[in-house]
Amino acid sequence: MVNVEEDPFPQKLVAEVKGQVLRPGVYTLPEGSRLYELVALAGGTTSVAELRQVNLALRVLDGDSFYIPAVGEEPLLPASSTEGKSGSPAPMDLNRASKEDLMKVPGIGPATADNILKYREEKGRFSSVEELLEVPRIGEKTLEKIREYFILR
Structure with missing residues (x-):
């Protein structure tokens, strides 16, 4: 059975x-x-x-x-976050990022960070990075600039 x-x-x-x-x-x-x-x-x-x-x-x-990594080794950043951008933050989890984390991404200021957090509170977890298009102040051009900074867990 x-x-x-x-x-x-x-x-x-x-x-x-x-x-x-x-x-x-x-x-x-x-x-x-x-x-x-x-x-x-x-x-x-x-x-x-x-x-x-x-x-x-x-x-x-x-x-x-x-x-x-080995002891004493610098942490590796994913290639997508380092291509041509010295000092770029490593990709962060869009579903866990704080306001301060979000504001480390070029193109996201306090108002946009607040909008992302508000959207996450009201709608729940993001199911894709493209869902950022539903957040006020984020359009296609902004999404293309910030997409590489996010992952989903």
Whole structure:
């Protein structure tokens, strides 16, 4: 007899981990997995891994790539946030960013940051970065300038 509560075809995701793990590579995990589970699949960390810079509780999304740094190593920024922009902030989670975080993005001032937070309070979590177009003061041109600064978790 099949248990109706068990999903016979659980959703899977594929993510990469590299840097200071014993077996860097691409792994398949159940949907909803956390970074610590991906690191465990990769055999754990090396003796020189710097885990103070890593949020092991981070939810892993399909297509994610994580880098575990070594002690003394500068954190790596995703390529999209560093192309031609020295000192750019790393992409932030649009669903968790504070007003201060949002204002670090070029093109977002106090009023726009407030509008994003108000939208998030009223409508709930953003389901895509494109949803910013529904926020007052954000049009197509602004979205194109700020899109690379956001991710969704």
